[in-house]
Amino acid sequence: MKATLRRWWRQLTSMRTALVLLLFLAIAAVPGSLLPQRRLNIEQVRQYFAANPELAPTLDKLWLFDVYAAPWFAAIYLLLFTSLIGCLIPRLRTHLTALRTPPPDAPARMTMLPQHRALDTTTTVDAAKAGLRKAGYRVAVHETNGRATVAGEKGYAREAGNLLFHFSMMLLLVGVAYGSIFGWHGNRILVAGEDAAFCNSLQQYDEYGLGAGIDATSLPPFCLQLNDFEAKFAEDGQPTTFLADVLYSEDGSAPSEQYDLRVNHPLDLDGASVFLLGHGYAPVISYTDRYGVTQTSTTAFLPEDMSLVSNGAAVFPDANIDPETGERDPDSQVAFEGLFIPNAPEQPPYTTSISPAADNPRLLLIAYRGDTGLDDGQPRSVYSVDVNQIESGELEIVETEQKFLAPGESVELDDGSYVTFEGFKPYATLQVREDPGELLVLVAAILMLGGLMPGLIVKRRRVWVRVGDEGTEVGGLTRNEYEGFAEEFDRLADEINEAGTARDTIGSKA
Template sequence: MPRNANKIPLIRRPWFAFLSSMRFAVALLCVLAVASVIGTVLQQNQPPQNYVVKFGPFWAEMFRALGLFDVYASWWFVLIMLFLVLSTGLCLWRNIPPFVREMRSFRLNATAKSLAHMRHNTQIEGLRPALAARYLTVNGFRVKSQTRQDGSVLLAAKKGTANKWGYILAHSALIVICTGGLIDSNLLLKLGMLGGKIVPDQHAVFARDFQPESTLGTGNPSFRANAEIVEGQTADVAFVNADKGLLLQQLPFAIELKKFHIDFYDTGMPKDFASDLRITDKVTGEQHETTIRVNHPLTYKGLTVYQASYGDGGSDLQFRTWNLGGTGAAVPMKAVSQRQYPLDLGDTGRYRLEFGELRVYNVENVEATDDKDTRSVRQGKKFQNVGPTITFKLRDGAGQAREYVNYLLPLLREGNLFFATGERDHANAPYRWLMIPADAQGKPDGFMALRATLLNPEARAAVIDKTVAAVGEDKRPQFKLAVENLLAQFVRGGFREIDRHIQTTVPAAEQQKTGELMYQILVGTMHTLLDDALVRHKLPPMPAGEAKSTFVLNSLDAYTGLTGFSSPVLMQLTGYKQVNMSGLQISKSPGAGLVYLGSLLLVLGTVFMFYVREKRAWLLFDGGSARFAMSSSRSERDLRREFPEHVEKLGILARDMGEKT
């Protein structure tokens, strides 16, 4: 017995059958489809801190470990593609030889019995082989004849056997597409990181800080990197997110951002943003100027530059700042967004200002109202740009920081203008708003003058004397003491302090009446204090009337809010010079051509499978009659219509031939 007689063929082994099975391939395709949905919904290749802000530290780390922030280059996605290539390749290896044999075969082994058992068969009298062969050829069949030993003649015909190419092309398309995906999946980069030759840097900030093991040369076969370029500046490197760090990717050309353009919809959403670029080849010095925008990238030297994002590139800012620990005048301050500055407030302490992004365009619905019932029935919306904002953090000596946002222009609220500053303890908390009323000149100076006068004991005493002078002499001492206590309470904590005093010292039955009386005294005194404050700070007087009364009431609310304001300094943005930054994504994808080729093969395979119908016909001539039979692999309904037509036409040919003879 031969040595390998009992050896099981490879294609019949269980593991081969499993890997090459359609169920296994379909399961892999389903997983890839789900992963592709995740990669589409979840923004990919963003800076790690963006994901921490969006999902929190725990889930950001969990999603990072699963590779969801770079799905198409994650180890499990690459592994699935490798198995899909293997499965599809084995499937083709198993099925192509029999498919080729089937396409070449005319099935000349058909017998009279087998033809008689076919669903579509009949007996035709008087038909001759030569005439039948010409008829089948005219109708698109390829015909082959065979004369058998018993004298019978078999005509075997076929058309549409190229249908099998649909299966081959479709499966080949999966292999080609997955191969292209593997080439663009940073597989070599991951292998280099696994072997320790490539080490992502977790601390470097500038390009000069990256070590050689964290730098990728221009010969890197594939990558997807990000670069942020400020107007007027040039970059010849980009940054690749890798694991928990970054890699520096050298580019074969330098990119200069000449100008950044952005347009907005009325809702405040960006309508279009574009970058005017100058590309300079590092080798030849050749320059090329172009404009890229969303969905209109630039391809140069095998690299594609996409317009991905935009932001503040470090704008010049002007502020007026008030030290809330004192009553001094505002101090001008200049800064640059996206920078940090030390802030020394003397006895109040030392802090660090960390400026964030300047947003020039901020749209709000000016029809919005605080009344829920009104808002629920209001159908119209009126969007309006309310002007620039600047965000910043104030970090104390212990490292604790609070975040702030400040509007350049006053906001219109219930018919009055307010300078708004928002404060919150962390990024996920809502802002608590400090609303400072604008004076007749549209500035916060009137309120700040009132506050400084209120905090000045001498000025406050003079105002109290003016207020008490309007009361009879017999009541002045008692009234003066009441006003002094009332102002002292308000200075300490605003309305909240007065409410606390009433609730702790006044019987419950008298609290409402006492509160109304103290409110009237406070408002009347504040009118006098405002007049004195405007004179002291050399500001235009405010005539008596509804506008003045409203300003006083809003100032009382603003002062109360200021007593709960955590910042030791109040900053008001007064001007800026905008500098834009363009976020570019630069990719090198040599596998893209294979993906396009695979897509073409997939289309061709679909056309062959669904629009090319395989049909076979046999005519067995024995004596004076012929057994005619037809079969089809997938177009049974068409065959039920076509078979009677062929029978009728062949019968006519047979009768015509009989009449001629």
């Protein structure tokens, strides 16, 4: 059993296994680049679900919209982390030992070396040492059979760079894991207006995720309110300016501090960052029931294309309450599905928007009457009418005039009630995120680049200068493939030869 475990451990901690796991990690990260991720942009995930209603749930079960939080992704980088530790610790120990060990003696027959040269002069050990040290070599002197050999070696920065790169990769994995455990994020569609302001609690988010080391009580107590939203678009519909005018407070009180929230310019609040991801429109819809009671709904409609043509719903579960008895008939609840076009063309068909700017807004509403299903206590989407209630017949469509309403226009239902398109409010799609591992990841990325350069550029090589009465010979070899070593060796040999020539000249003059 011990032999089997030792064999598996040796296999796991080999450099080949580490490289394979690194390849698997890169492949596993590909879906995070190709598919929208909830941590980055929940709006794009919603749009993907709307465009691919059959495929998206299957992908979601495989965690492909939360790739970096997926169990299979965590398993890969934990195995990679373990493999790197088992691989790098012995390499570090070997490298430190090599740094403390003097360069070895030359082989007995230096003519067997890839580079060899017999000099015309006889140099000294001190001159050879000085020449090698000037070229950046570590130097050691060996005495063999009455002849002195000066051994020089350099290029240890290559292995140091490799070790720095791989240890930085481990630090990066630690940063990712630390951020995943102690980080959190939440996504919120924030409609303009004081009534839509929210404070930082899980119940206020449309979607959220907490790390294993975070609970709901540890969230910072800030509040946010959207005053207005400014969006400018180019002629082709591409956004040129997104500016959210927000108010905030960091102590849980009513928002009072102003901030211009822009894309890539987040608002920092007590360790968390508020990012602007996008925007849209929330139509203001009022419904006056058969008893003359008016209720108003302001609900965000979700964009279905780049022109911000949007779908949404307005539900009125408290409609048609008899004022004499105060009783509510659950089968008289009312809901509307709507299609909002920000800038409708002048003439039908109204199938698309001229631009994302709300210059000529129109709203098409489909009315339903019956049981909306909100009384059963089950959580339901606020962005659509419950399909199950429609399919079961508990919620039935109401025959009304189908037309696109301009702001202020109304449509009457068959029972004398009517619905009015009052106008719209802009909303901003926000993501609040705290990732305490960001600094570690940044430092790791910088160190990886710092270790990559010497690992690619520096070459390890050895040079020996053997000094004796018979003359001086120089030999060298590289520990890595290095095409320029022959030129470097010739240059170094010339310098040592010139030093010996100068010595002979001074000696002859003396």
